[in-house]
Amino acid sequence: MAHKRTLYYCHLMLFMLSIWFVSSLAETADQILIRFRNSLTNHSALDNWGNDPNLCNWSGLLCHPDQTFYGLKLEHMGLGGEVDVDTLLELTNLTSFSIINNTFEGPMPDFKKLVRLSGLFLSNNDFSGEIPDDAFDGMRKLKRVFLAENGFIGHIPKSLANLPRLLDLDLHGNSFGGNIPEFQVKSFRKFNLSHNQLEGQIPKSLSNQDPSSVAGNKALCGPPLSPCTNNDKTPNKSIIPSTPPPPSTPVGKGKKNHYILVTVIVVGAVVALSSIVAFLFIHSHRRKSLQPLILGQKVKFKKNANLKESQSVDITRDFKKADDGELNFVRDDRGGFDLQDLLRASAVVLGTGSFGSTYKAMILNGPGVVVKRFRHMNNVGKQEFFDHMRKLGSLTHPNLLPLVAFYYKKEEKFLVYEFGENGCLASHLHGRNGSVLSWPTRLKIIKGVARGLAYMYENFPGNKLPHGHLKSSNVVLDHSFEPYLTEYGLVSLINKDHAKHFMAAYKAPEMAQYDRPNKKSDVWCLGILILELLTGKFPANYLRHGKGGNADLATWVGSVVREEWTGEVFDKDIMGTRNGEGEMLKLLRIGMYCCEWNLESRWDWKEALAKIEELKERDSEDEYSSYVSEGDLYSRIMTEDEFSFSTTIEKFQNE
Known part of the structure; x- marks a missing residue:
C-alpha cells in the first residue's frame, strides 16, 4: 500500500513538474509582440515597445477599458517587411489587426489562421496578386474588411462573400475583375467596390447601394447603375452557397486524444528534468536579445535594403491603357x-x-x-x-x-x-x-x-x-x-x-x-x-x-x-x-x-x-x-x- 502511495506521489510530482515546464515554455504577450515587431522593417515607430510593463501604453496597441489588450493599430508608421501571421496566432486575445497606410507588399498573408479576428484592415499598402477563394475560410467572426488602394487582381474571393457577419467592406482602388458575387449578408453598414475592373450585372441584393459604391467599373450594369442591355456582359450566375460548418469531433476520439496528450506530457516531464538547466540558460539569453531598441540606436536595415531580391517584375500592369497616357x-x-x-x-x-x-x-x-x-x-x-x-x-x-x-x-x-x-x-x-x-x-x-x-x-x-x-x-x-x-x-x-x-x-x-x-x-x-x-x-x-x-x-x-x-x-x-x-x-x-x-x-x-x-x-x-x-x-x-x-x-x- 505504501509502495502504491509513493508511486502515486511520484506520478503527481512528475505531472505538476510537466505543467510547470510547459507553462515556462510559453511566451508572454509582450515577448510575442516584440518578436513580431522585430520581423518588420523600419519599425522605429514601435521603439517604445517593452519600455512599459503596461501593454496598453505601447504604440499601436488597442485595449479595452479594463486594460485588456485586444488589437494592433499600426497605421501610418512606414512599416514594411513580412507580416508574421504565425506569431500573431500566438496572441490569443487578438481580434483586430490594422496596418493601413504602410509599405507592405506582395501576396496577401494567410490571415485565415487568425479565426478570432473581427476586423482586418490592409488598405493603402502595396499588396498585389490574386486572393485565393479560400482566403477567408473559417473567419466567421469577421465584421470589417478593408483592402482598398492595393494592387489586388482576380475575382473577389468566394470565402469573403460567404462571411456571415460582415458589416463593412471596402475593396475600392484595386483591379478586381469578373462578376460581383452574391454576398451572404444582405445589408451593409459600409460597402465600396468602386474603381476596380468588375463586370456584368450587379446582384439584386446590392441594388439599394449608393451608386458611388460601384462607380469606376466600366463594365458593370444594373441598379443602382444604368440598366443592362443585350450588349452588356451576361448577368452574374455565381450564386455562392453557404460554407458548411466543419464536422464536429466525435466524443470518443476527443477523449482518446486527451489521454494521448497526458501521456506525452508525462514523458516530456522526464525529459525536462535533464534539460531544465539548458532551457533556463537559453531562455535567459533570449530575453536579453529581445530588448527593445532605444532612442539613439542605429537602425539596421536588411542586406541590400534598397533593392529587393527579385530578378524581374512586370511593370506593364501599372501603366494601364489610358486615353491620355503617353x-x-x-x-x-x-x-x-x-x-x-x-x-x-x-x-x-x-x-x-x-x-x-x-x-x-x-x-x-x-x-x-x-x-x-x-x-x-x-x-x-x-x-x-x-x-x-x-x-x-x-x-x-x-x-x-x-x-x-x-x-x-x-x-x-x-x-x-x-x-x-x-x-x-x-x-x-x-x-x-x-x-x-x-x-x-x-x-x-x-x-x-x-x-x-x-x-x-x-x-x-x-x-x-x-x-x-x-x-x-x-x-x-x-x-x-x-x-x-x-x-x-x-x-x-x-x-x-x-x-x-x-x-x-x-x-x-x-x-x-x-x-x-x-x-x-x-x-x-x-x-x-x-x-x-x-x-x-x-x-x-x-x-x-x-x-x-x-x-x-x-x-x-x-x-x-x-x-x-x-x-x-x-x-x-x-x-x-x-x-x-x-x-x-x-x-x-x-x-x-x-x-x-x-x-x-x-x-x-x-x-x-x-x-x-x-x-x-x-x-x-x-x-x-x-x-x-x-x-x-x-x-x-x-x-x-x-x-x-x-x-x-x-x-x-x-x-
Missing part, C-alpha cells in the same frame, strides 16, 4: 526610347515608399532609368502637371538627379529619372552590405547636398519648400559617391493631407507650433541629414504619422552635447579619423544650427551653405594645434560666442 520627355537631350521600350524593359523593384513603388528599368540598347510611381497627385490638373514637369526638367545642376520623362494619368503619375548606380545614402549609412563611408566621403556628400538644395532655393524663390522631401533615402550616389537629390520640387503637386503625414519637411517643429511649414523647413531637413550622416543613426520621427515637432535625432544630439562629451555622438566608422575631429565638430555645430526649433535662430540656406563650404577634410593646424583630448576640444568649441542650441548650452565641465 511618355512625355522634358528635355531634348534625353530620350532615345519610348513607352513600349520602357514596358519591354527588364525591371526590378528598388523599394516602396509613402508615395508608391520605385523600379529600376534596363531598357534594351538604352540607358538604365528609375521609374517612380506617385499615387497621391490626384488633385492636380493635367495642364498644371505638364507645366510643372517641364519646369523641373529644365533644372540643371551637378547635384540634382535629372528628370527624364513623365507619364500622366488622372489616378496616378510616373516620373522617370536617370539611375544612380551606387544606391541611396540611407542604404550606405544603415545597411549591412559592408559599406563604410569615410569622413572625407561624408563631407563630399553633404557639400553636394547643400549645393543642390541651394540651387533649388535659387530657382524656386517664391516656394516655401523648394525640395520638401529631403532625406537620406532621397539622396542617390554615383560610382564616385557624388550625391544627387531626387523627389525634389513636388510639394505643390502632392495632396496636402498626404504631404502632412509623410513628407520630410512637414516633420519640422514649426508644424507642431503653427501647423504649416516655413521657408526654413528645408534647412531643418538639411540639419537632420547632417546629424544622421555624422551619427549614423536614423531619424525615427520620419517614420511616424502626423505633424512635426518630434525631432528625436536632434534632441538626442543636443542632450549628449549638453550633458557630457563621450564621443558616442559620432558614428563609430568615423571615430578613428585622424586630424579631422575639429572639422567634424564644426559640421555637427552646423547641423544643430539648422535644427534650431526657434525659427529666428535657425540658419537660412545661404548661411548654412557658406559654413559647409568652409569645411575641410583635415583640421587646420593653427586652430586645433592645442587639441589634447575630446574634453579639451569640446570646451574650446563650446566657448565660441556664436554657438548655441535652442537655449544657451552649458559649458563642458571636465572632471
